[in-house]
Amino acid sequence: MAQCKKILVVEDEARMRDLLRLYLEREGFTVVEAADGRRALEKIAQEEFALVILDVMLPELDGWTVCRKIRRTRDVPIIMLTARGEEIDRLTGFELGADDYVVKPFSPRELVMRIKALLRRACPQAVENREVLTFPGLSINRPARRVEAAGQEVPLTPKEYDLLYFLASQAGRVFTREQLLEQVWGYDFYGDLRTVDTHIKNLREKLKKAGQGAEYLVTVWGVGYKFEVKA
Structure with missing residues (x-):
């Protein structure tokens, strides 16, 4: 159950990481952060996560490369974040194995709803009753x-x-x-x-x-x- 509540946020902007942590912790999730692509892969190798929120534009390794490498060893749901809204970028993300694609700027509440929707399928026990x-x-x-x-x-x-x-x-x-x-x-x-x-x-x-x-x-x-x- 514990790992079904743990989300990896891969984002180089500290302000955005803080915002995502705010909303996710409010919903009862545990948040682990990585500020670049290499650190994200290290976290994936060391820990189990219910879901990964992955920015495309990252230092060290970009999000697409990280997504491709994660998919070699993990079946964890991945939501990609990007400022790019072109169809080709979305298709690239899906082809690499992303489960969802959110374009910045976005509503944090909508992102939480997308996360819960994915987890209901991938890890049903993650969305507990906190009503x-x-x-x-x-x-x-x-x-x-x-x-x-x-x-x-x-x-x-x-x-x-x-x-x-x-x-x-x-x-x-x-x-x-x-x-x-x-x-x-x-x-x-x-x-x-x-x-x-x-x-x-x-x-x-x-x-x-x-x-x-x-x-x-x-x-x-x-x-x-x-x-x-x-x-």
């Missing part, structure tokens, strides 16, 4: 965007809900305020760090009023916040 997160006294329903604490619905603003769901879906992991701003408010959001503190404070107050859940939101002094489920 409802349940903890003692607390339930977070993602499709309904509904939170219940001690059996009663807790009225949250959209961003309060997003923050709670994100932390709960990554239970035990500590996030800095900067990371939370990026992952909950958006990659290009330039807000005051106190925005996070205010939303955490409001969440705690609303959950405490409902009678359950506030204790899950833990402050890690000097670092940030985490969602902690105590034994």
